[in-house]
Every structure is written in structure tokens, then in C-alpha cells.
Amino acid sequence: MSWIKFCLVVFIVLHLAQVSSATDLEPPLKVVWASRLGVTSTDITPQSIEIIADDVIYVNYETLKVIDATDGKPLWNKDWSAGLAYKDGVLYAARDFSSGLYALDARTGKEIWWNEYPELEEVIKNNAPVPVRYDLSNFNDTLYIISKGGISAGFSILAVDTDGKLKWHQKYNGRTDRRPLVSSNVIVVPYSSSGQIIQNLRALDLENGETIWEVTNISLQSSFYASPDMFFIDQLYENNSYYIMAISEATGETVWKRRVGDSYGKILAIKDNKLFVNSENFKIIGQERGATLAEYSITLDPSLLEYFPAAISNNTIYVVTTGPSPYIYAINLSTGKLLWKGENGGISPYFYKNRLYLINYGKLYAYEHGVETAPAWPTEKAAGFELVLAINALLIIAYISGRKRTGAS
Numbered sequence: 001m002s003w004i005k006f007c008l009v010v011f012i013v014l015h016l017a018q019v020s021s022a023t024d025l026e027p028p029l030k031v032v033w034a035s036r037l038g039v040t041s042t043d044i045t046p047q048s049i050e051i052i053a054d055d056v057i058y059v060n061y062e063t064l065k066v067i068d069a070t071d072g073k074p075l076w077n078k079d080w081s082a083g084l085a086y087k088d089g090v091l092y093a094a095r096d097f098s099s100g101l102y103a104l105d106a107r108t109g110k111e112i113w114w115n116e117y118p119e120l121e122e123v124i125k126n127n128a129p130v131p132v133r134y135d136l137s138n139f140n141d142t143l144y145i146i147s148k149g150g151i152s153a154g155f156s157i158l159a160v161d162t163d164g165k166l167k168w169h170q171k172y173n174g175r176t177d178r179r180p181l182v183s184s185n186v187i188v189v190p191y192s193s194s195g196q197i198i199q200n201l202r203a204l205d206l207e208n209g210e211t212i213w214e215v216t217n218i219s220l221q222s223s224f225y226a227s228p229d230m231f232f233i234d235q236l237y238e239n240n241s242y243y244i245m246a247i248s249e250a251t252g253e254t255v256w257k258r259r260v261g262d263s264y265g266k267i268l269a270i271k272d273n274k275l276f277v278n279s280e281n282f283k284i285i286g287q288e289r290g291a292t293l294a295e296y297s298i299t300l301d302p303s304l305l306e307y308f309p310a311a312i313s314n315n316t317i318y319v320v321t322t323g324p325s326p327y328i329y330a331i332n333l334s335t336g337k338l339l340w341k342g343e344n345g346g347i348s349p350y351f352y353k354n355r356l357y358l359i360n361y362g363k364l365y366a367y368e369h370g371v372e373t374a375p376a377w378p379t380e381k382a383a384g385f386e387l388v389l390a391i392n393a394l395l396i397i398a399y400i401s402g403r404k405r406t407g408a409s
Contacts, residue, residue, distance in 0.1 A: 025313035025354050027330035027340035030370035032355065034363050035072035037061050047359050052352040053086045056106060059364060060084070064093070066109060067364060069352060076109035083136035085143055087162065094134035094145045099124060101145065101164060115164035119171075123147045123156050139182045139206060142167060146189065148177045155191065157209060170209035172202065181226045183249055186212055188231060190220055201231075203252055213252030218245075227270050227287060230255060234267040234277070244277065246290060256290040266305060269312045269333060276317075278305040282336030298336040300329060311349035311356060320345040320358055328356075328367075342372075 037047070037059065047061040052069055059065040064078040082093035082102070091106040099120035103112040124132050135146040145158040155176045159167040174191040181188045186203040193200075199220030203212045219237040229249050236243040236257070242264045246255040259265070261279030269276040274293065275285040280302065284294040298305075300319075310319045316339065319329045326345030331338055346360030356367040 025318075025351065025356060026316065026369055027342070028369070028371055029328065029330075029340075029342055029356060029367040030372045031344070032366040032368050033072035034365050035067055035074070037065050037359070037362050037364055038063075038077075048348040049350040049357055049359065049364075050084045051086050051091075052350055052357065054089065054106065055353075057352075057357065057364070058084055058086075058091065059359070065364075069355070069357070069366070072364065072366060075107065078109070081133075083134035083145070085136045085138040087138055087141075090162070092136060092138070092143055092162075094136045096133040097124070097131055101143070101160065103162075103164065113164055115160075117145075117158060117160075117166065119156055119158055119166075119169045120145070120147065135179050137180060137182045137187065139187075142206065144180070144182065144187055146176065146180055148175075157187075157189070157204065159206075159209060168207075168209045170204070174200070178223075181224065181231065182206075183226050183231075186249060188224070188226075190224065201247075201252070203249075215247060215252050223267070225267055225270055230287065232267060232270070232275065235264045244275070244285070244290065246287070258285070258290040260285065260292075263302065264306055268305060268310060268317055271312075271333070276333050278302055278336075284334070294334075296334075296336040299338045300331060300336075304329060305331075309347060309349055311351050313351055313354075313356070318349060318356055320347065320349045322347050322360070326360060328358075 047059065049057060050060050051058045055069045056075065057067045057069050059067065060081045062081055064081055066075045066077060067073065068075055080095050082095045085092045086106060089106050090112065091104045093102040093104060095102060100114055100116045102114050104110065105112060133148050135148060137144045141162050143160050143162065145160065147155045154171060154173045156169065156171045158169050161167060172191065174193050176189055176191040178190045185206065187206060188201055188203045191200055191202060199218055201215040201224070204210065205212055218233070220233060223234065225232045231247045231249060233245045233247070236245050241259050243257050243259050244265050244267065245257040247253070248255055260277050260283060261281060263279040266278045267275055268278055270287070273287040275287060277283045277285055278298065282296045282298040283292055285291065286293050304319050304321060308319050308321045310317050315333045317331050317333050319331065321327050322345060328342040328345045329338060330340040344360060344365065346358040346365065348359050350357045354368065358365055
């Protein structure tokens with residue numbers, strides 16, 4: 001595989017990655033189990049851990065793989081991928097390239113119900129042969145199906161209840177290929193006009209899908225984040241510089257906009273009304289006004305925090321890298337200090353019950369606190385040693401048999 005293709009796949013994977021958090025997981029880490037996802041070890045097809053709930057892991061890997069989080073054993077699978085949402089023991093799946101929504105028993109995969117929606121069929125028809133995929137979000141007792149990948153027909157959002165009954169449907173111009181954010185009052189969808197890099201944000205009323213506000217003509221090159229009463233955009237490019245911008249959830253108005261250092265200003269985490277930001281130095285920014293509260297010299301290459309996905313455990317952020325030499329880096333959020341570096345990194349890090357889960361070249365790994373212990377014999381040496389023992393045993397048996405036949409004592 002060429003390096004260009006590898007970089008493209010990594011780019012896609014990073015846009016799929018989500019930042020997850022756990023109560024506490026201190027380095028160092030050790031592997032608890034590893035589970036093959038059913039593909040070759042060199043496969044780097046875009047893949048992601050979508051959800052972990054009730055000790056079950058749901059992995060989108062062009063197909064849907066469902067794995068027990070405690071021991072890594074496969075539970076069930078589907079030969080298709082989907083936008084996923086979970087609630088009260090039910091997995092909801094908006095199947096890609098189709099117009100259907102499934103409700104499945106989360107533990108067994110047994111179908112509870114299935115619905116088709118003409119509104120999605122219209123999106124598929126108008127965008128053929130462009131593949132149509134879906135994001136699926138849930139809030140309270142409503143599921144929001146967002147089509148993505150559309151060009152000429154724009155994109156649609158359907159709100160349905162947990163029995164699959166349609167509540168409302170809205171259609172919009174433009175294209176969306178990033179995950180929306182759902183808060184207590186609105187769902188915010190990033191989108192762009194067809195063929196343009198300029199991005200926009202549209203906030204929709206959760207009850208009827210009507211547009212409440214829009215932020216238009218911004219260079220949304222990175223991600224945006226939700227916090228009570230505000231949304232944040234990092235790496236906002238304006239006037240040859242990068243900014244962080246805070247937006248009011250209620251009105252869409254800019255609360256503050258700050259240039260954070262001379263570098264990109266990547267938001268790593270939002271905790272306790274503070275933004276933890278990586279620029280040329282590690283900075284802690286106040287959420288309400290954007291003031292710099294603290295600044296530390298960072299001991300790690302900033303590009304790692306810039307381009308690779310991360311997961312947060314209490315006051316530690318774990319950054320995972322992929323490629324020929326994948327690693328896991330544990331960094332103190334308050335100081336930027338590198339606490340630990342481990343091998344076997346990967347993509348799509350996810351925290352659940354004080355374990356870190358990630359995918360590396362077709363395998364799903366579970367990590368917990370502890371020190372890796374090397375086996376007494378490496379696998380190849382162990383196999384060779386066992387062969388030597390077997391040969392020696394046969395020689396001894398043959399020797400004893402020969403002595404008995406000759407009458408030797």
C-alpha cells in the first residue's frame with residue numbers, strides 16, 4: 001500500500017474518531033485481551049469503536065462487529081455497517097446505503113423491529129450512484145437520522161421515536177460529512193455548500209427541526225465541541241492565524257474568539273469549565289471568557305496532539321498513534337508532562353470502566369493499569385523448544401525399546 005493511501009485512510013479514520021472519557025486510569029497500561037475483527041492484519045480500512053454500553057462493544061468495520069468488553073469474545077455481527085445509537089438494551093442501526101432503521105437486541109443482535117422511510121429512499125435515489133451513509137444520534141426518547149455523502153439532493157434529518165414512528169423530517173441544501181452534536185435544546189450540524197471548503201453550522205430545534213440559528217462562512221478545519229450553554233470551535237482559520245471561538249448555544253452568537261499562541265490551538269479536553277489546549281505550549285483556558293489561566297512547557301511533539309486521536313481519563317490524556325510504529329502516550333492534562341509511552345498504539349481510542357480500548361491493524365485491544373510481563377519463551381522459541389522436547393522423547397523411547405529387544409540391562 002502506498003504512503004499516500006495510508007495517509008488518506010488515517011485522515012478518514014481521525015475524522016471518525018471520538019474523544020471518550022473515564023473516571024480514572026493511571027499509566028502504565030498492559031494488554032488484557034486482543035480480539036481479531038475478522039480481517040487481515042494489514043487491513044487499515046476505516047474502522048471505529050462506535051459505542052461501548054452494558055459491557056458490549058460495537059465496532060463499525062465496513063461490517064458491524066459486536067464483542068464482549070470483559071473478555072473480547074465475539075457476540076454477533078452483521079454484514080453491513082450503520083450509524084449506531086444505544087438506549088436501554090436496544091441497539092438502533094441506520095443501515096448504510098439503505099432507507100431502513102433497525103432496532104436490535106443489543107446483546108444478541110435479534111431484530112426487534114425494522115422500518116423503511118420514503119424520505120431516505122428519496123435521498124438515495126437523488127444521489128445515485130453516490131453512496132449514502134448515516135449518522136445516528138439519540139436524545140431522551142428521540143433518534144435523529146442524518147444522511148451524509150449527498151451532493152445534488154443535499155442532506156436530510158429524520159426524527160423518530162424509539163418505536164420507529166416518524167416525528168419530523170427536514171431537508172437542507174449542502175453536504176454534511178461530520179458528526180452532529182446534540183445538546184439539551186438543539187442539534188448542531190456542520191455542513192458545506194457543494195464543492196466548497198467553507199463550512200457552516202446549523203442549529204435545529206429538537207422538537208420540530210426548524211432552524212434556530214446559523215454560523216456561516218467559517219473555515220472549520222478541525223472539530224467542534226459541546227459544553228453546557230456553549231459550543232467551541234478550534235483551529236478556526238482567519239487572517240492567516242488560528243483561533244478558538246466560543247458560540248452561544250441559545251443564539252449562535254460569538255461569545256469570545258481568541259488566538260491561542262502561535263500554533264493551531266487544538267482543544268484536547270473540556271473539564272471543570274476549562275479548555276485544555278495544545279499550541280506551541282500547553283495551555284489551560286477559562287471557558288467563560290477565554291482567558292489563559294495557566295501555561296506549561298510541553299515535553300511531547302505537538303504534532304502528536306494535533307493529528308492523532310485521544311481519550312481522556314480523569315486528569316490523564318492518552319494519545320494513540322498508528323502507522324509502522326504505533327505508540328500510546330499518557331500526558332498529564334494539568335502540566336503537559338509526558339507520564340508514560342507504551343507500544344501497540346492504534347486508532348479509535350475509547351474509555352469504558354477504567355479500560356482503554358483501541359484498534360490496531362485488524363485487532364481490538366483492551367488495556368488496563370499494569371505492567372506488561374514478557375512470556376518465559378517468545379512464541380517462535382517456545383514452538384522450537386517444544387519440538388526439541390518431542391524429538392528427545394521419541395529418541396528416549398526408541399533407545400529404551402532397542403535395549404529391551406537386545407536384552408541389555
